[in-house]
Amino acid sequence: MSFQVFGLPVSRGIAIGRAVLIASSRVDVAHYFISDAQVDTEIGRLRSARNAVADELSTLQRDLPPEAPPELSALLDVHLMLLHDESLTGATKVWIRERRYNAEWALSAQLEVLARQFDEMDDVYLRERKADLEQVVERLLRAMARAAAAPDAGAPTVGLPATSEDPLVMVANDIAPADMLQFKKSVFSGFVTDLGGRTSHTAIVARSMDIPAVVGAREASRLIRQDDWVIIDGDAGIVIVDPSPEVMAEYRAFRQQRERRRAVLARLRHTPAVTRDGEQVELLANIEMPGDAAAALQAGAAGIGLFRSEFLFMNRDGQLPSEDEQYEAYRTAVEAMHGLPVTIRTVDVGADKALDRMSTNELRHEHVLNPALGLRAIRWSLSEPAMFRAQLRAILRAAAHGPVKLLIPMLAHLSEVRRTLEALARARQQLAEAGRAFGAVEVGAMIEVPAAALVLPAFLRHFDFVSIGTNDLIQYTLAIDRADDSVAHLYDPWHPAVLRLIAQSIEQARSVGRSVSVCGEMAGDPSFTELLLGMGLRSFSMHPSQVVAVKERLLATDTREWARRVESILSAESPERACQAAATLMAAEAAAPRETAVLG
Structure with missing residues (x-):
C-alpha cells in the first residue's frame, strides 16, 4: 500500500x-560495500561469529548452577535455536552475496526484516520473542567486533x-x-x-x-x-x-x-559572474576533501572559499592525521586548482562533528551536555597546541604550491585571536628553523558567533579578510541547536536579527577595505542572492553544484536597485514579513521591463 x-x-x-x-x-555497526573477492571472507566472519556465540551460549547453559530456574536453560535453548535458524544467518548470507553488504550491515538488515515479522504476529508470546532475536544479533555483532579488533583485521572497503x-x-x-x-x-x-x-x-x-x-x-x-x-x-x-x-x-x-x-x-559555467549593472562577483566553492576540487573547477568556481579540513580527521578511530598527511592533502587541493585561491579552514570539530578523540583526556561528544556551546572549533584547537601547530605547519607548507588563505572558525574573543596568531607565528618559526619550504597566507576570521559580529571592527585590525558562516551565526543568534530535531523548525535565516548582523558585518568589513564573503548555506541559496548583493556582498562560497544557479540570479540583478531595497527588508518585524518583502520585490523586478539591461 x-x-x-x-x-x-x-x-x-x-x-x-x-x-x-x-x-x-545498541552496538555500533559499520556499513560499507565489499568487493566480489571479499564475499567469502565476510561469510566466513559471520560463520566464525555464529560459532563463537554458540560456544558462549553452550558454555553458559552447561555451567548453570543447580539452583537456576529451568526457564533460564529454556531461554538459552531459544537463543541457540534462533542462532542456527536459516532465516537469520542464511538470509544474512544472501544480503552479503547479492547486495555486497559487509557482514555487520547484512546482519542488521536481516534483523530489521525479522523484527517486523515478529511485530506482525498475533500471538503475544511469539511477538515478544523479538527481544530474544535482538539479543542474539547483538551477541553476533559483538563477536564480530572483537574479531575485527584483532591486529591482523583488514580495513573496510x-x-x-x-x-x-x-x-x-x-x-x-x-x-x-x-x-x-x-x-x-x-x-x-x-x-x-x-x-x-x-x-x-x-x-x-x-x-x-x-x-x-x-x-x-x-x-x-x-x-x-x-x-x-x-x-x-x-x-x-x-x-x-x-x-x-x-x-x-x-x-x-x-x-x-x-x-x-x-x-x-x-551553459553558464564559464560566463563571467557580472551583475546587470557591471559589478564583478566572486563565486567560490566549498569542499570537504582534496578530490572535490575537480568538481569546483568543473562548476566554474573562481576558487575554493572553504576547505572543511575536519573531514580529514574523521573515521580514523581516534588517530589524528600527521602533519605530512595533511600537507599532502592540502597540496593536492592547491595544485588541483591551478593557481586559483584555496581557503583552508582549521579543524572545526565538536557539536555534530565530534571525533573519537576530542581532547587529551578523552572527552567524548556524548558526555557533553551542550556540545554546540562546548569545546569546539578554535577552542579545541587552542586546547591541543601540538595538533594545532602541526595543522598550521601543513597549511603553510601547502602555500608554497599556490595561493592559500587560512580561515579560523568560531572566534569570539580577542584573546583567542592573539593566541591563534601566536601559534601561527610559532609554526612559521618551526618551519624556518627546520629548513622547510613554506608560503605566505592571508589570514581570515569566520564570523559565526554574534559576539564576533558585534565587535568586528576590533577583529578587522588583525585579519586580512572575514568570512561569514551563516549556519552557525543563525544557530547562535537564535539560540537554536541546528542538530536538535525538536527545535529545527525555529531555525530561520530570514530572521531580522540574523539579516541585520550579516548586513552590518558586510558594511563594516568593506568600510575598512577588508574582503568579506559568505560561506554558509545562505550563499548557495538563490532566494538570498539579490538581498546579499544589495547588502554589498561580492564574494559567495557554496557547494559546486549550486554555483550556476546563483550565477543565473546575479546575472539578472541590478545591485544599485537592491541596495535601495535592503532597508525595507531589514526593517521587517518577523522572518515571515522579511521573506515576504523580499519575494514581493523579486516578483516586481521579474515582471518589470528590462530596458536598463539593454541600455547597459
Whole structure:
C-alpha cells in the first residue's frame, strides 16, 4: 500500500530507488560495500561469529548452577535455536552475496526484516520473542567486533558498487557526518533520515554529494521496509513509499525535466559572474576533501572559499592525521586548482562533528551536555597546541604550491585571536628553523558567533579578510541547536536579527577595505542572492553544484536597485514579513521591463 512520509527538504532533486535501511543498534555497526573477492571472507566472519556465540551460549547453559530456574536453560535453548535458524544467518548470507553488504550491515538488515515479522504476529508470546532475536544479533555483532579488533583485521572497503541493478536510496534514523563521508562515493541516489534539520551537517554533506535528501522525517526508518520502492522529493520534503505506476511515471518525468534544466544552467559555467549593472562577483566553492576540487573547477568556481579540513580527521578511530598527511592533502587541493585561491579552514570539530578523540583526556561528544556551546572549533584547537601547530605547519607548507588563505572558525574573543596568531607565528618559526619550504597566507576570521559580529571592527585590525558562516551565526543568534530535531523548525535565516548582523558585518568589513564573503548555506541559496548583493556582498562560497544557479540570479540583478531595497527588508518585524518583502520585490523586478539591461 502506498503512503507518504513528510520531512524537511534539504537537498533538491528527485531520487527513485529501493530502500536500504541503516539499522539502529545498541552496538555500533559499520556499513560499507565489499568487493566480489571479499564475499567469502565476510561469510566466513559471520560463520566464525555464529560459532563463537554458540560456544558462549553452550558454555553458559552447561555451567548453570543447580539452583537456576529451568526457564533460564529454556531461554538459552531459544537463543541457540534462533542462532542456527536459516532465516537469520542464511538470509544474512544472501544480503552479503547479492547486495555486497559487509557482514555487520547484512546482519542488521536481516534483523530489521525479522523484527517486523515478529511485530506482525498475533500471538503475544511469539511477538515478544523479538527481544530474544535482538539479543542474539547483538551477541553476533559483538563477536564480530572483537574479531575485527584483532591486529591482523583488514580495513573496510567503502563505496564499492552493489551488484543489484535497481537504484538504491538510504533510509536511517540519523547519519553522522563522518558516516556520510564514507557513503559519498557509494551507489545511493538519495537518502531519508528521521532526525536532522536544514543546516545540520548531515544535510550539508547531502548537498555536497548533490543527491536528493529529506531529513526530519520522524518515523521513516520504522515505516519503510528493506527493498521498498521509494521516491524522494527533495524539493517538497516528501517521501513516497510503494508508489503506484502512475505516480512513478509522473516523478520520472519530473526528474527528466530537472535534468534538462541542469543542462541549460550548465551553459553558464564559464560566463563571467557580472551583475546587470557591471559589478564583478566572486563565486567560490566549498569542499570537504582534496578530490572535490575537480568538481569546483568543473562548476566554474573562481576558487575554493572553504576547505572543511575536519573531514580529514574523521573515521580514523581516534588517530589524528600527521602533519605530512595533511600537507599532502592540502597540496593536492592547491595544485588541483591551478593557481586559483584555496581557503583552508582549521579543524572545526565538536557539536555534530565530534571525533573519537576530542581532547587529551578523552572527552567524548556524548558526555557533553551542550556540545554546540562546548569545546569546539578554535577552542579545541587552542586546547591541543601540538595538533594545532602541526595543522598550521601543513597549511603553510601547502602555500608554497599556490595561493592559500587560512580561515579560523568560531572566534569570539580577542584573546583567542592573539593566541591563534601566536601559534601561527610559532609554526612559521618551526618551519624556518627546520629548513622547510613554506608560503605566505592571508589570514581570515569566520564570523559565526554574534559576539564576533558585534565587535568586528576590533577583529578587522588583525585579519586580512572575514568570512561569514551563516549556519552557525543563525544557530547562535537564535539560540537554536541546528542538530536538535525538536527545535529545527525555529531555525530561520530570514530572521531580522540574523539579516541585520550579516548586513552590518558586510558594511563594516568593506568600510575598512577588508574582503568579506559568505560561506554558509545562505550563499548557495538563490532566494538570498539579490538581498546579499544589495547588502554589498561580492564574494559567495557554496557547494559546486549550486554555483550556476546563483550565477543565473546575479546575472539578472541590478545591485544599485537592491541596495535601495535592503532597508525595507531589514526593517521587517518577523522572518515571515522579511521573506515576504523580499519575494514581493523579486516578483516586481521579474515582471518589470528590462530596458536598463539593454541600455547597459
